[in-house]
Amino acid sequence: MPAKIRMTRPTMKVLGAFLSDLNTGLSGADIAKETRLMSGSLYPILRRLEKQGWLSAEWEDIDPKEEGRPRRRFYTLKANAQPRAKQALIDRGYYGASPTTATGSAPVTLGGINVYSSG
Amino acid sequence: MFTLLDSVPFVLFLGVLASLIAIMISNWVGPKAKSLNAKYHMDSVSMSLIDRAVSILPKSQRELSREEWYAHLLDIEPPTLRLTHAVNCIRAAMIISSEVYVLAPVGQAISSRAVKIAAGFSTFRVKLFDRLTLTAMRYESIRLFVEIFFSPAKVILALFLIFMDRRTLFHKKKLYKILFKDCFYVVLGTIIIFTTTRILKIFLPLMNNLI
Numbered sequence: 168m169p170a171k172i173r174m175t176r177p178t179m180k181v182l183g184a185f186l187s188d189l190n191t192g193l194s195g196a197d198i199a200k201e202t203r204l205m206s207g208s209l210y211p212i213l214r215r216l217e218k219q220g221w222l223s224a225e226w227e228d229i230d231p232k233e234e235g236r237p238r239r240r241f242y243t244l245k246a247n248a249q250p251r252a253k254q255a256l257i258d259r260g261y262y263g264a265s266p267t268t269a270t271g272s273a274p275v276t277l278g279g280i281n282v283y284s285s286g
Numbered sequence: 287m288f289t290l291l292d293s294v295p296f297v298l299f300l301g302v303l304a305s306l307i308a309i310m311i312s313n314w315v316g317p318k319a320k321s322l323n324a325k326y327h328m329d330s331v332s333m334s335l336i337d338r339a340v341s342i343l344p345k346s347q348r349e350l351s352r353e354e355w356y357a358h359l360l361d362i363e364p365p366t367l368r369l370t371h372a373v374n375c376i377r378a379a380m381i382i383s384s385e386v387y388v389l390a391p392v393g394q395a396i397s398s399r400a401v402k403i404a405a406g407f408s409t410f411r412v413k414l415f416d417r418l419t420l421t422a423m424r425y426e427s428i429r430l431f432v433e434i435f436f437s438p439a440k441v442i443l444a445l446f447l448i449f450m451d452r453r454t455l456f457h458k459k460k461l462y463k464i465l466f467k468d469c470f471y472v473v474l475g476t477i478i479i480f481t482t483t484r485i486l487k488i489f490l491p492l493m494n495n496l497i
Contacts, residue, residue: 196358196362205374210378211385237353237356240353
């Protein structure tokens with residue numbers, strides 16, 4: 168069971184990015200692009216989520232010498248963490264709310280998902 | 287009047303000589319100019335910043351983070367933004383380290399109240415040394431001593447704690463060395479600043495009079 172973590176807005180953005188595509192592993196650069204978070208905020212969050220058992224990470228399957236570049240590290244949201252991540256976003260009104268239940272606010276893209284602020 | 291410069295063979299000879307010199311200069315300057323290429327230079331600065339960031343991290347995370355952050359660096363376009371990523375890696379490393387080492391609470395305890403030093407110090411002493419890197423220890427000890435230095439009460443309390451715990455701390459030679467070295471530098475720095483200002487106070491009016 169993943170441990171509880173502090174749900175800050177950047178953390179939710181990162182979780183949103185993972186929830187938008189559950190099947191693909193995301194590298195730090197991908198997440199940064201999607202969430203527009205700076206590396207200074209992003210990597211501590213990734214480490215925290217990984218440490219608490221929400222994320223699993225694996226290295227890109229290449230030979231750095233052949234490719235001439237370092238390997239990327241791909242993160243995926245663990246299956247047992249997905250319901251909690253979704254719930255966390257729903258609790259804060261960032262995910263799963265339909266446009267009709269939203270309080271008149273325009274949808275905001277959070278990690279590739281259209282989200283509706285609960286006000 | 288006929289001069290040497292008017293002779294065709296001599297002019298040709300000068301032309302060949304000038305070309306040879308130009309080739310030599312371009313061969314010498316070319317690689318240097320290439321190494322001064324802004325993009326190349328910026329990437330090397332970014333990479334050294336990432337190395338610096340990585341050195342702040344605990345040993346177990348260094349290689350992992352270095353490779354991951356380098357890979358991220360190369361994924362960033364345009365290259366001018368790479369420097370931002372590298373600077374941010376330092377911030378990330380500091381945050382990650384403070385979480386791993388539980389050092390942040392120590393700093394907070396010291397900056398809040400002298401009484402809290404005791405709790406902070408005990409955390410510092412008991413929990414951290416298995417996982418602390420020298421760089422992180424240096425950072426924190428410098429901050430600790432700079433903070434302490436500005437309040438005599440805190441200095442007395444800290445020294446008292448060190449004195450009381452000297453047997454416990456005895457096997458932590460590294461800590462002792464670093465703490466006292468940093469303390470020494472803070473004291474030395476203050477003495478230098480103090481002396482310089484005193485000297486300037488005496489000599490500046492004299493110099494003004496002379497001028």
